[in-house]
Amino acid sequence: MIEVVGVRFKPAGKIYYFDPEGIALEVGDNVILETTRGIECGQIVVKPKMVTEEEIIAPLKKIIRKATAVDLKQVEINKTKEKEAFKSCVKKIEEHGLPMKLVDVEYTFDANKIIFYFTADGRIDFRDLVKDLAAIFRTRIELRQIGVRDEAKMLGGLGTCGRGLCCATFLGEFDPVSIRMAKEQNLSLNPTKISGICGRLMCCLKYECEAYESEKAIYPSEGTTVNTPVGEGKIVSVNILKKTLLVEIKESRQLVEFPLTDLEILSKEKTGDSKEKRPRPEPATSNEAVEVADDLVEIE
Secondary structure: HHHHHHEEEEOOOOOEEEEOOOOOOOOOOOEEEEOEEEEEEEEEEEEEEEOOOHHOOOOOOOEEEOHHHHHHHHHHHHHHHHHHHHHHHHHHHHHHOOOEEEEEEOOOOOOOEEEEEEOOOOOOHHHHEEEHHHHHHEEEEEEOOOOOHHHHHHHHEEOOOEEHHHHHHHOOOOOOOOOHHHHHHOOOOHHHHHHHOOOOHHHHHHOHHHHHHHOOOOOOOOEEOOOOOOEEEEEEEOOOOOOOOEEOOOOOOEEEEEEOOOOOEEEOOOOOOOHHOOOOOOOOHHHHHHHHHHHHHOOO
16 A cells, blocks of 8 residues: 555646655645656645555655745746746747647746647647747747647636536546437437537536436336326336326327326337447546547437
8 A cells, every 4th residue: 555645736637646755744735746747836635545556657756845935936926927928829829820729828836848738620830839939938848739628627617507617617537428418318419508618518418317327227218018097008208307207198199197106017118229238438538538439429
């Protein structure tokens, strides 16, 4: 077992494990630590705990120290520099006529590297742009292309529900979302109603999907022939919120709603598409994998 602490570098960012190096740390403490990008300032969000070696990515980086007042002042200075760097980069992009949109700029704590995040429809040859930026800032420059979901996470905004975007407020990582989740919850399949401001399927489609699936397992599937108090019929739809089933009566062709206790199953639908056999989206390890999964499922 290895002792670790969980650190975030952004309010809704991914949690990374670090070696506390014996330093007494509490949730909410700001710390200076070593990362693959250089020296960074992060915040403790998971207090020291023991984990197995399988749960960490070796080699485990170490916490250098708790952040001092001077360190926090440096973080504020870097944020001011980021705004100036953003303006300079936008100007250079326009000069070079590059088809790219600058989204965010990030300084490492020690200012040894500046990362420029951008979106573009395809691959961009930004070698000349990097040279110009390196000449201006006299430090290492990295241009990183991101997807539309990452853009929404960085910029934030309001969803159709009127609240702040989930990805920008509390979601640390993107989960795979498919159109089948909307179907499972009997939601409208109109893309404008189930897509977020990023243009992808809304992350919240996943929140209640598992509950719908487990609840629907109690009810017979659509197409099942049942015996009702008014005659034989076929199940048209299931409403798990009202706990009722809509049945088309065989003789009258009328649609009548019944609770499950009033029905007697005569024969089940033989479609060969049981819930156990339904294809489900593979877990995604990155935003790109999520986007590909969305595209594949939506094409269905």
